[in-house]
Amino acid sequence: MSAVPRRTLAVLGIAALLGVSACAETSPEPATGAAEQAWTWTDDRGKKISLPKRPERVVAQSGAAAALWDFGVRPVGVFGPHKLKGGGRDPEVGEVDITAVESIGNVWGEFNVEKYASLQPDLLVAGMYQKNTLWYVPDESLDAVDQIAPTVGVQLSGKPLTAVIEQYGKLAAALGADPGAPAVAEARRRFDAASAALKDLAARKPDLKVMVVTATPDALYVAYKPDHPDIAYWADLGLNIVSPERPTEGEGGFWEVLSWENADKYDADVILVDARAQSMKIGEMAEKPTWAKLPAVKAGQLYPWHAAERYSHLGYAKVIEELVSALEKARDDVVA
Known part of the structure; x- marks a missing residue:
């Protein structure tokens, strides 16, 4: 998160x-x-x-x-x-x-x-x-x-x-x-509407596989769904999340840590990449041969993951709206 x-x-x-x-x-x-x-x-x-x-x-x-x-x-x-x-x-x-x-x-x-x-x-x-x-x-x-x-x-x-x-x-x-201020109420309405839109999209694209990652120069980190409130919420709405069976021991949860040599362990139609300023950028990751060969990367279906979004209705309304917009145009046949 x-x-x-x-x-x-x-x-x-x-x-x-x-x-x-x-x-x-x-x-x-x-x-x-x-x-x-x-x-x-x-x-x-x-x-x-x-x-x-x-x-x-x-x-x-x-x-x-x-x-x-x-x-x-x-x-x-x-x-x-x-x-x-x-x-x-x-x-x-x-x-x-x-x-x-x-x-x-x-x-x-x-x-x-x-x-x-x-x-x-x-x-x-x-x-x-x-x-x-x-x-x-x-x-x-x-x-x-x-x-x-x-x-x-x-x-x-x-x-x-x-x-x-x-x-x-x-x-x-x-x-x-x-708590009843107009801006607060509007943010809640917007969050609910965005959530409903994501649920509808997930129902229409049940085969769309989505993986969430972050990276360092030494490793690719694949998000373990249960430990991330936002990813778990998207899964509850029906989105097909590619997630490890368990996180890597010794890392405190949250991730399965893969060496770049094993970065192709999982396949996905779409990859959401950590968008924080201090995280490894997609352009830097492109220099890793295994990353460049991933189906979602070759298909150009890479979108941002706002891992440090604030926990408010307004914050996550914007996140989910952006996610829906990206996934609406994503192909769901990149991987079998």
């Missing part, structure tokens, strides 16, 4: 992304009421936060900030990928106005604790791929971060896509956003 494979990128000094976990129940109390009222929240670590009033100054990891923004929350600071080298907005931060928020760090391992403290935050929010591990909060900064303000973790793996989206919606409502 959710860079190139998460653990691999940690080794490469980019990011760690792998992890599995069960999720804990949450209970926003209260979801409505004045900001002066006491506020409690139990996050996906089972950690209960109790504050004398509703948090107003929220700092969030870029993916969490993007999801909360779509639900109506406006963080004061972000950390994690949000600004590209040219100064533009990184897709991972969604619709967040990066000129209106303070940057605490933009890459893996970068978290300016002093600047974080200067924002006088009431709350920090981050997703979690690994159990109880806040995404993009460096281990060496955890103690200092915990002393400045409470933290909320939202589990991103081991849960259905819609459950993760709904969790962010509940948190946003608890933080004072209006």
